[in-house]
Amino acid sequence: MMSALYTTKVHAVGGRAGSVRSEDGLLDLPLALPPSLGGKGDATNPEQLFAAGYAACFGNAVIHITRNREKKIGDDGVEVTATVGMEPNAGGAFALTVALDVTIAGVDQEAAEAIVEEAHKVCPYSNATRGNIDVALSVKTR
CATH class of the missing domain: 2.20.25.10 (N-terminal domain of TfIIb)
Structure with a gap:
């Protein structure tokens, strides 16, 4: 371990x-x-705290995976807005919903989408939610 x-x-x-x-x-x-x-x-509230943590962590995952690439994404080159909601589930309990809106500077749309897909594989929050919460990803460039 x-x-x-x-x-x-x-x-x-x-x-x-x-x-x-x-x-x-x-x-x-x-x-x-x-x-x-x-x-x-x-x-x-807990949902705001979770959204803040996920947004910051996902942004760092974007920076991390491009660290050794020709087109590095710097700290100011990525913005993430996390929207976290709570809704009732079929079992009478509650479930979270998550949407991540990611903006990346200095790359084209295709590259930005590939970076976000890879970041979603390495981000600890993404790994913790995978299989439990559907995370909607949207990507744009600036």
């Missing part, structure tokens, strides 16, 4: 209307139910 490249701990208290705090204190946020779920919406 390989050793972890990175590990973190985040402690949650009070569920969706509580708070989260990372072991190093860098993440320390109140949580609130969004208005569409009957809450005040005056703080972040």
Whole structure:
């Protein structure tokens, strides 16, 4: 078994209307139910945190897979917007929906689509969701 490249701990208290705090204190946020779920919406929520993590991680996957290519994608050459939703599933529980809108600078559409396809294979969030959540990918260039 390989050793972890990175590990973190985040402690949650009070569920969706509580708070989260990372072991190093860098993440320390109140949580609130969004208005569409009957809450005040005056703080972040787990879906926003998941969307932020997935967007940032996927952007880094794009940068990573082009690192040794002639056309490298730099930090400012990729933008990812993650849309995360929650919906009821057939079993009476809940499921997440995810869409990633990826914009890549400096390459043509065909290259951008190939890069995103490869990034989707290496991104840890993509690997964690594969088989559980259908992730809709859209790609454009700038």
